[in-house]
Amino acid sequence: MTPSPRLSAGGRAALDKWLADTNAARLTPALFVGVASKDDVLYFNCAGERVLGEPDKGSVNEDTVIEMWSMTKLVTSLACMQLKERGLVDYDDAALCERVLPDLCAMPVLLGYEGDTPKYTPRTEDITLRRLLTHTVGQAYGNRAQLRWEKENLAIQWKDPGSTTASFATPLNIQPGSSFVYGLGIDWAGILLERITGLTLDEYFRQHIWEPLGITSMSFFPTPDLKARLMQMCTRTKEGKLVHTQKLRPVKDMVPSDIKQQAGGGGLLGTAREYVTFLQAVLRCRDEDGLVSRAGFRELFTDSLPPDEAGRDCHKALEAFLKFRGYPEEMSTSRRGVGYSPGLCLNLEPSVNGRKAGSGFWFGAARSEYWIDPASGLVGLCATQLMNDYETIWSGVYSSYERTVYDAVEGVDEARL
Incomplete structure (x- = not known):
């Protein structure tokens, strides 16, 4: 051996x-x-x-x-694989996404802006769970046109405290399946899981992943206990100095009720x-x-x-x-x-x-x-x-x-x- x-x-x-x-x-x-x-x-x-x-x-x-950000993605992906192995989803079933994620599937492809006018083209390729999980669905975290669209069209953006499911409904940037574009696909995979199971991501993870492993400190919610143990986020200045920051998400100032849509692509706190x-x-x-x-x-x-x-x-x-x-x-x-x-x-x-x-x-x-x-x-x-x-x-x-x-x-x- x-x-x-x-x-x-x-x-x-x-x-x-x-x-x-x-x-x-x-x-x-x-x-x-x-x-x-x-x-x-x-x-x-x-x-x-x-x-x-x-x-x-x-x-x-x-x-x-620590704030885990995209370390969350593997957990969401494993949860979706569990659904696949239970026969509840198929990675390549476009009809599944059309039925369960109509708000995403309604989004066109944003080509850019001409002056102040956004230019779109219809989506012609399928949205599937596999494409959501592999970042080939075409929905970016934000190029220049995407960031402008979000600012002009979303009252609360996906990265803000209090973001809702609607905050993730942004246009695609390319046709699905044509390229790798790092973005919100796994967040939508998490939304799909919630709609199929009737559980929130936090509930599903706790029942099917954390409790079987004896894990107790993983959560989407900034509870007083987790915030008391939270490491301070930092960034590096152009001069190379490490300084404190709350970029993207001010966790230490948030409360659990701020979490509306749990983000399967980056919402976990834990050790x-x-x-x-x-x-x-x-x-x-x-x-x-x-x-x-x-x-x-x-x-x-x-x-x-x-x-x-x-x-x-x-x-x-x-x-x-x-x-x-x-x-x-x-x-x-x-x-x-x-x-x-x-x-x-x-x-x-x-x-x-x-x-x-x-x-x-x-x-x-x-x-x-x-x-x-x-x-x-x-x-x-x-x-x-x-x-x-x-x-x-x-x-x-x-x-x-x-x-x-x-x-x-x-x-x-x-x-x-």
Whole structure:
């Protein structure tokens, strides 16, 4: 029997040193890092001030709450896969979306503006759950025309406190299926789940994901308890200084009643430590039915983007998005380097930093990264609270952490899907 992954003799010391050195360098606000096999947490640690520059407010710990943003997406995707495995949805059934999401399906494609006049063209391609989950439905988080349209047409925008379902009903930017456009698709997948099950996302996640895993601190609602444990959000100025911010969502000033439509694409609050528990549960499905079936697990690690041909450029657009976001070259520009499943971005080739081909990954907007590496039997996490920092500083921190992890772990099982 192949041994399970484990830390090498000096592995813990190497990870401790990496964390201490990175925190001392003040490259980021406080950091949370973890690596685990499907059954054991090999390493979890954190360092730094809960409120940057205010040590009297304490250091971060396992119970510190972070804004997860797009780390929420994998949870929503897993929930939709559960519905698929129960026979309640089909990923490629266009009639399902027409019936359940008529408010989205009524939206045209926004071509841009001529002066003050928006120019549209009718949608001619199907909206499907698969396209919602793979960011190929064509609805962006916001290009210039989209942002103008939202400002002119939405009383409350999707990113504002108090956003409603109508806040997510924005035009498409391209025809569905023609390209990868990062945006609101998984929010609509969450709305579809709510309408089919009759449960809110928070209720569904609690019943079908959190409670079975013993997770207690994940929620869409900024309760007094979660806000008391919340790490301060920061941003980096043009001069490179880390400062406090409440960009996009002032969580510490919000109350639970502010949450009208729970955002399956980015609404969760929770702890980094419990997210590692969730990632472990996903990895266990490689070998046994759990949150999803073993067949569902394989689908999570199978590229679902159409080939870049016949006017489609999904892979090319995904690679461009990753480069914009600051991922290293070797993760985004090699031949067939990345793909996207109904839940994860996929490394179709090995990463020089350690991950093997077939790994899945994504992130939250506040620099919270995670990966699942079935071939090595590992999950990893590296997270802070640093909003809109697309510079090379964070990508360097994250890449060096991944390399340190794979140098510190031995006994990877080299299993294949």
